[in-house]
Amino acid sequence: MPLITRKQVIPGDVIASGDYRYGSYIEKRGSDYIALRIGLAEVSRDGVKLIPLTGPYIPHVDDQVVGKVIDMSGFGWEIDINSSFFGYLPASFVFGREFSPATHDLSSKFKVGDLLLCKIEAFDRSRDPQISIRGPGLGKVPEGEIVKISPTKVPRLIGRKGYMVNMISAQTGCELKVGQNGLVVVSGPPEGILKAANAIRMIEEEAHLADLTTKVQNYLGAEAQGGE
Amino acid sequence: MENKKKLISDDGVRTDGRRWNELRPIRMEVGQLKNADGSAYIEFGKNKIVAAVYGPKEVHPKHMVLPDRALIRCRYHMAPFSVDERKNPAPSRREIEISKVIREALEPALIAEDYPRAAIQIFVEVLQSDGGSRVAGITASSLALSDAGINMRDRVVGCSSGIVDGQVVLDLNDTEDKEGSGDMPVAFMPNLNQVTLLQVDGIYTPENFRKAFELAMTGGRMVYEMQRKALLEKYFGASPSETAMEEEE
Numbered sequence: 001m002p003l004i005t006r007k008q009v010i011p012g013d014v015i016a017s018g019d020y021r022y023g024s025y026i027e028k029r030g031s032d033y034i035a036l037r038i039g040l041a042e043v044s045r046d047g048v049k050l051i052p053l054t055g056p057y058i059p060h061v062d063d064q065v066v067g068k069v070i071d072m073s074g075f076g077w078e079i080d081i082n083s084s085f086f087g088y089l090p091a092s093f094v095f096g097r098e099f100s101p102a103t104h105d106l107s108s109k110f111k112v113g114d115l116l117l118c119k120i121e122a123f124d125r126s127r128d129p130q131i132s133i134r135g136p137g138l139g140k141v142p143e144g145e146i147v148k149i150s151p152t153k154v155p156r157l158i159g160r161k162g163y164m165v166n167m168i169s170a171q172t173g174c175e176l177k178v179g180q181n182g183l184v185v186v187s188g189p190p191e192g193i194l195k196a197a198n199a200i201r202m203i204e205e206e207a208h209l210a211d212l213t214t215k216v217q218n219y220l221g222a223e224a225q226g227g228e
Numbered sequence: 229m230e231n232k233k234k235l236i237s238d239d240g241v242r243t244d245g246r247r248w249n250e251l252r253p254i255r256m257e258v259g260q261l262k263n264a265d266g267s268a269y270i271e272f273g274k275n276k277i278v279a280a281v282y283g284p285k286e287v288h289p290k291h292m293v294l295p296d297r298a299l300i301r302c303r304y305h306m307a308p309f310s311v312d313e314r315k316n317p318a319p320s321r322r323e324i325e326i327s328k329v330i331r332e333a334l335e336p337a338l339i340a341e342d343y344p345r346a347a348i349q350i351f352v353e354v355l356q357s358d359g360g361s362r363v364a365g366i367t368a369s370s371l372a373l374s375d376a377g378i379n380m381r382d383r384v385v386g387c388s389s390g391i392v393d394g395q396v397v398l399d400l401n402d403t404e405d406k407e408g409s410g411d412m413p414v415a416f417m418p419n420l421n422q423v424t425l426l427q428v429d430g431i432y433t434p435e436n437f438r439k440a441f442e443l444a445m446t447g448g449r450m451v452y453e454m455q456r457k458a459l460l461e462k463y464f465g466a467s468p469s470e471t472a473m474e475e476e477e
Contacts, residue, residue: 010459011337011374012382012419027339027381034419036339036379038463053463055377056265056284058342084284084346125344126295152377208464 006040008208009050013041021047039152040208053208057083057151057181059120059129066141066179067131069114074101077110079118079131082151082181087131089118094133115141115185117177141177144187147197149204151182156207157200164203164213171220172196195220235404236393243404244273248397251387251447252358256368256458258375264351266376268458270368273401274358279368281376284346298343302331304365306354326362327352333366333386333415333425339379348378359405360388366415366425367451374459382417383455384424387447389414389440391430396439398447410436414444418452 009015015026015033022028025037026048035041037052059065059081067087071078079087092099094109110116116131117138123129133139149157158165158178169176174188174196186196199216206212236242246252252273261267264280271277287293304326308317319327330352338348350372352365363386370384390400391410405411410430416423432440 008460008464010383010456010463011380012417014419025379029420034381036381037377038374038459052377054266054375056343084286084343086286 006042006051008039009035009041010038011036015041015050016043016048023047023049025050025052051155052152054150055152057081059083059085059087059123060180061120061123063120063180064138064178065118065120065131065181066146066177066183066185067116067118067181069110069112069116072106072110072112074106077106079116081120081129081131082148082179082183083129085123085128087118087120087129089116089131089133093121093131110140115144115146117141117179117185137177141185141187144175144177144185145193145197147184147186147200149182149184149200151180153204153207154178154180154182156212157184157203159213164216167213167217168196168199168220172199233407234393235407236395236397242392242397242401244401246399248395249443249446251399251450252401254451254454256371256454258371258458258462264372264376266372266374266378268368268371268375270364270371272358272360272364272367273399274356275354275361275364276356277361277364277368278351278353278355279365279372280351280353281348281369281372281378282351283348283376284343284378285349287345287347292347293345294340296344297340298338298345299347300331300335300338300340300350301347302327302334302350302352302369304330304352304354304362306357306361310354310357326365329425329427330362330366330369334369334373334384336422336424337370337380337382337384337417338373339381342379348373348376357402359400359402359411360386360413362386363388363413363415363425367455371455371458375462382419383452384415384417385448385451385455386413386415386425387444387451388412389444389447391432391436391440396436396443398443410440412437412440412444414441414448416445416448418449 013035027034033048039052042049065081067079067081070080076090081087118131121130121132172192172195174192177185255271257269260269266281268279366386392404392408412428415425
């Protein structure tokens with residue numbers, strides 16, 4: 001795997017000076033690029049990039065998230081998506097266009113306390129994010145153990161093209177439903193769940209370190225799978 | 229003046245053995261509290277202060293919501309056992325004022341527009357108090373905010389200076405604070421070079437004022453470096469300042 005050198009930064013640090021394109025969590029001040037978060041900064045020809053190591057979950061359209069139904073009105077469900085915003089799942093997304101509050105009973109589909117794997121359909125910061133469950137694999141999560149990690153570490157848990165999460169899944173015989181909001185639902189045999197949960201926590205703790213894939217592989221007792 | 233005891237000896241040593249330009253021993257730790265989104269613990273001389281940050285999360289009561297930015301709340305509180313005589317745990321006039329000035333000292337560093345309609349709550353709990361607890365509280369809160377991952381333009385540091393026995397000195401302790409003739413807590417953002425808190429009590433000549441202000445800034449820059457160390461220690465351990473890792477996603 002290609003190794004990239006990254007600089008450890010904390011808020012207020014100057015990452016680079018000059019003329020670059022820059023991504024999130026970075027502010028340009030004069031010709032300096034300032035880090036706004038604790039994280040790893042990368043300067044390349046493509047621009048300045050910062051991978052944060054801590055922070056809350058801010059919804060983005062098309063994110064897959066794990067949410068919990070916390071309230072139900074006549075027209076939809078309120079979903080806690082582990083963010084400062086609550087998601088709203090309109091009943092018409094579930095019952096279809098012919099939905100009518102008079103004929104359909106919302107509690108027949110989801111009750112308060114149910115866990116859902118869902119997707120952010122629309123979000124523009126001025127209103128609460130709209131949630132949908134249309135898509136492959138989305139919908140009610142019937143069983144499993146919830147493991148909560150920092151939302152900033154989710155990309156590492158997923159790995160390149162899902163390599164890490166597939167590896168955990170294959171080695172433990174569990175199914176992992178990973179939400180971008182930092183909630184992971186693990187379901188499968190009890191020993192597998194325990195092992196997978198430990199692996200996930202290990203990834204969270206060592207997310208900033210190199211060669212994590214090998215470490216997780218060793219932990220799971222996997223045979224070295226050879227080069228990719 | 230005659231019946232007052234001397235706070236600085238003839239050879240320039242203060243009540244706790246420091247020179248005029250020395251800070252008290254400082255220790256900082258980040259992420260001590262599991263249940264808060266961000267936290268920090270600081271020992272600033274005899275001060276022992278815990279700062280915790282919750283949020284961003286939804287605002288209650290709802291009518292206080294700000295549509296375009298986060299609502300920032302701060303509570304500075306002294307534990308009943310933080311002083312010699314038991315302190316009434318109800319917020320005093322002084323604590324309410326300090327809560328307000330800490331909030332206003334931190335606000336310029338936070339990018340509140342990134343969290344519309346949310347609340348960010350900062351708790352500063354003084355477990356043991358010595359002079360200069362507001363500046364130590366600011367230093368700890370800014371660490372806790374970084375730990376919580378709130379977007380910040382710069383870290384805020386606080387440091388105080390003052391006048392003791394007619395001499396400008398750095399970082400007053402409790403005795404010097406109470407018996408000295410001037411106290412000047414300063415909080416600022418070193419990288420931006422902007423002052424976010426400047427309070428003064430006592431009588432200063434223009435020259436002393438300038439001297440005290442610059443001394444507090446110098447002290448603050450030392451604290452800024454310690455803050456940096458504490459954060460790097462928590463997040464990267466003892467590893468070198470550069471890290472190599474694989475591509476993701």
